[in-house]
Amino acid sequence: MDKQTLQIVKIGGNVINDEIALASFLKDFAALEGPKILVHGGGKRASEISSAMGLVPQMINGRRVTDAATVEVVTMVYAGLLNKNITAQLQKHNCNALGLSGADANCILAHKRIVKDIDYGFAGDVDAVNADFINVLLQNNVTPVFCAITHDKNGQLLNTNADTIVSEVAIGMSKLYNTELNFVFELKGVLKNIEDKNSVIAHINPATYKELTDAGIIADGMLPKIHNCFNALEKGVGKVKIGDASLVQSQNKLYTTLSLK
Amino acid sequence: MDKQTLQIVKIGGNVINDEIALASFLKDFAALEGPKILVHGGGKRASEISSAMGLVPQMINGRRVTDAATVEVVTMVYAGLLNKNITAQLQKHNCNALGLSGADANCILAHKRIVKDIDYGFAGDVDAVNADFINVLLQNNVTPVFCAITHDKNGQLLNTNADTIVSEVAIGMSKLYNTELNFVFELKGVLKNIEDKNSVIAHINPATYKELTDAGIIADGMLPKIHNCFNALEKGVGKVKIGDASLVQSQNKLYTTLSLK
Numbered sequence: 001m002d003k004q005t006l007q008i009v010k011i012g013g014n015v016i017n018d019e020i021a022l023a024s025f026l027k028d029f030a031a032l033e034g035p036k037i038l039v040h041g042g043g044k045r046a047s048e049i050s051s052a053m054g055l056v057p058q059m060i061n062g063r064r065v066t067d068a069a070t071v072e073v074v075t076m077v078y079a080g081l082l083n084k085n086i087t088a089q090l091q092k093h094n095c096n097a098l099g100l101s102g103a104d105a106n107c108i109l110a111h112k113r114i115v116k117d118i119d120y121g122f123a124g125d126v127d128a129v130n131a132d133f134i135n136v137l138l139q140n141n142v143t144p145v146f147c148a149i150t151h152d153k154n155g156q157l158l159n160t161n162a163d164t165i166v167s168e169v170a171i172g173m174s175k176l177y178n179t180e181l182n183f184v185f186e187l188k189g190v191l192k193n194i195e196d197k198n199s200v201i202a203h204i205n206p207a208t209y210k211e212l213t214d215a216g217i218i219a220d221g222m223l224p225k226i227h228n229c230f231n232a233l234e235k236g237v238g239k240v241k242i243g244d245a246s247l248v249q250s251q252n253k254l255y256t257t258l259s260l261k
Numbered sequence: 262m263d264k265q266t267l268q269i270v271k272i273g274g275n276v277i278n279d280e281i282a283l284a285s286f287l288k289d290f291a292a293l294e295g296p297k298i299l300v301h302g303g304g305k306r307a308s309e310i311s312s313a314m315g316l317v318p319q320m321i322n323g324r325r326v327t328d329a330a331t332v333e334v335v336t337m338v339y340a341g342l343l344n345k346n347i348t349a350q351l352q353k354h355n356c357n358a359l360g361l362s363g364a365d366a367n368c369i370l371a372h373k374r375i376v377k378d379i380d381y382g383f384a385g386d387v388d389a390v391n392a393d394f395i396n397v398l399l400q401n402n403v404t405p406v407f408c409a410i411t412h413d414k415n416g417q418l419l420n421t422n423a424d425t426i427v428s429e430v431a432i433g434m435s436k437l438y439n440t441e442l443n444f445v446f447e448l449k450g451v452l453k454n455i456e457d458k459n460s461v462i463a464h465i466n467p468a469t470y471k472e473l474t475d476a477g478i479i480a481d482g483m484l485p486k487i488h489n490c491f492n493a494l495e496k497g498v499g500k501v502k503i504g505d506a507s508l509v510q511s512q513n514k515l516y517t518t519l520s521l522k
Contacts, residue, residue: 049337052314072342076310080341081333084410084418088364092416098366103349105359105403136401140394142366149345155353157345 005238006138006177007036007248010166014186015245016043016082025184025245026086030093032248035138035177037169038097039146040086041162046077058121066121066159074159075101078147087145097143102126102150103157105133108165110150110158124150124158126165129172163225167232174236181232183225183242189256190226190242192217200243204258206230229258266499267399267438268297268509271427275447276506277304277343286445286506287347291354293509296399296438298430299358300407301347302423307338319382327382327420335420336362339408348406358404363387363411364418366394369426371411371419385411385419387426390433424486428493435497442493444486444503450517451487451503453478461504465519467491490519 009032015025029038050057050073058065066074083099090097102108102124110124137144146169148162163183170181189200204212209226212218218226229240241247243255270293276286290299311318311334319326327335344360351358363369363385371385398405407430409423424444431442450461465473470487473479479487490501502508504516 049314053310054313075345076337076341078341079345080337080339084336084340084362084364087362088412088418089416091364091367091412091414096366097364099362099364101345101348101360103345103352103358103360105357106352133401133403136397140397142394151349151352153352155350157349 003176003178005034006173006179007032007034007182008039008166008170008173008179009036009182009184009248010039010041010162011184011245012041012162013043015184016040016045021245022086023089025248026089027093028245028248030090030095031250035143037134037138037144037146037173038086038090039148039162039166039169040078040082041148042074042078043082045081046074049073049077060118063118063120065119066123068122071122071157071159075149075157079149083145083147090143090145095143096141097145098137099145099147101147101157102160102165106130106151106153107134107144108146108150108160108168109153110160111152112156112158122156122158124152124160126150126160126168129168131172131176134169134173135176163228167228167237170232170237171235174238179237180239180241181229181237182247183229183240184245184247185242186244188244188246188254190218190222198254200254201256204256205261226258230260233258233260264437264439266295267434267440268293268295268443269300269427269431269434269440270297270443270445270509271300271302271423272445272506273302273423274304276445277301277306282506283347284350286509287350288354289506289509291351291356292511296404298395298399298405298407298434299347299351300409300423300427300430301339301343302409303335303339304343306342307335310334310338321379321381324379324381326380327384329383332383332418332420336410336418340410344406344408351404351406356404357402358406359398360406360408362408362418363421363426367391367412367414368395368405369407369411369421369429370414371421372413373417373419383417383419385413385421387411387421387429390429392433392437395430395434396437424489428489428498431493431498432496435499440498441500441502442490442498443508444490444501445506445508446503447505449505449507449515451479451483459515461515462517465517466522487519491521494519494521
């Protein structure tokens with residue numbers, strides 16, 4: 001394999017909501033060697049700021065709808081407050097971070113989700129990743145930091161699922177790099193026994209995945225997550241890891257690896 | 262002169278606060294040929310959102326102090342809401358814009374203003390511009406769009422005067438480009454007679470500037486603005502223009518040009 005390895009890491013709300021955990025994670029992420037990309041979700045600040053501004057969340061069938069006021073708030077919080085603070089903290093640790101939304105240099109083009117049963121408002125589904133420009137940044141030793149905001153190339157910003165963004169970025173970069181996609185969440189990995197937080201399954205491939213789902217060991221919310229991982233692997237991503245914030249620490253050995261073999 | 266010409270344009274609150282004027286300006290800016298940079302100020306949205314969140318502006322001697330809550334709001338509004346909407350609108354007009362704060366790729370390094378009589382809080386004074394990285398963007402046909410937020414390389418974001426940012430960026434880029442600095446404000450240029458909005462002084466150099474100030478024609482708020490322009494010219498900026506939003510329209514001939522000769 002001649003391609004350089006590129007680490008792509010996604011952090012969600014559980015890391016972002018905890019200031020100390022976030023600072024610790026960012027220090028570890030900054031220390032990761034070689035080219036890397038960070039994608040961050042939203043956390044609770046958007047809801048707090050919406051409430052402070054007197055906005056009432058719009059829900060349909062229990063799902064949040066991104067109305068015009070909400071897309072303004074998530075743009076402020078994700079692309080402004082969170083993205084720039086994460087970038088500034090990485091700069092402190094000598095990681096040459098650059099915060100991006102999908103609109104910036106047309107990095108992530110999306111379209112407003114097509115209305116079938118439910119109109120989710122300004123929610124974006126990803127169409128294309130500008131891998132060539134992201135590569136220009138990486139080749140200049142810059143670390144892209146993506147928030148979960150995209151655009152439609154027609155002036156509209158769109159709220160987009162961060163798991164989707166990180167998968168699409170990893171898939172897009174796979175034509176140029178040997179990509180490793182890392183999902184940081186609240187557990188140490190996919191667990192054999194949900195009661196035992198250390199019962200991490202070290203490796204899952206399509207064959208063992210079938211065994212684990214047949215046995216009911218992988219179920220519920222973990223199913224779409226793993227489905228998303230296998231989708232990325234099938235589209236060119238080299239390796240997927242799932243674990244907690246220590247995933248990016250070089251000494252950490254406890255996490256779940258997913259691969260096609 | 263072998264250097265390529267680089268246009269650097271600053272828009273202030275008067276353009277940003279008017280949605281139609283902003284859309285029209287951005288369309289004109291997108292049509293500008295050759296490498297270009299946009300710097301935008303804040304406008305009234307930060308104050309509106311501060312009020313909506315129940316924050317009370319901190320003022321000392323009539324000047325706003327950037328406390329911790331305020332730097333959060335300006336980061337949200339300037340680096341998030343305004344910067345990403347401007348970027349998305351430019352993308353719509355096929356200008357490959359990329360929104361930046363000073364923290365991004367360490368583009369604008371600053372320090373928290375030294376406390377003499379007044380502690381202005383998280384207000385930044387600019388130390389250095391990363392001209393080499395900005396040039397990487399320009400050479401890849403990307404148009405940098407700066408908001409007026411910088412950082413101290415120690416994890417702190419800083420609220421910074423947009424006029425200062427645009428001047429420092431123009432000065433920094435002058436080692437690589439033949440720079441033209443364009444200040445867009447509410448008037449058509451520097452006026453001979455404040456009562457006549459069309460009485461634009463076409464050209465000011467240090468000699469005519471002395472005549473105009475001696476005669477009391479240039480006074481009050483225009484003095485620091487022009488002082489800032491001459492400072493940029495002395496530090497390598499090739500030309501400075503002051504005018505209204507039509508400054509970037511190729512057919513516009515009514516504005517004030519400043520130069521050292």
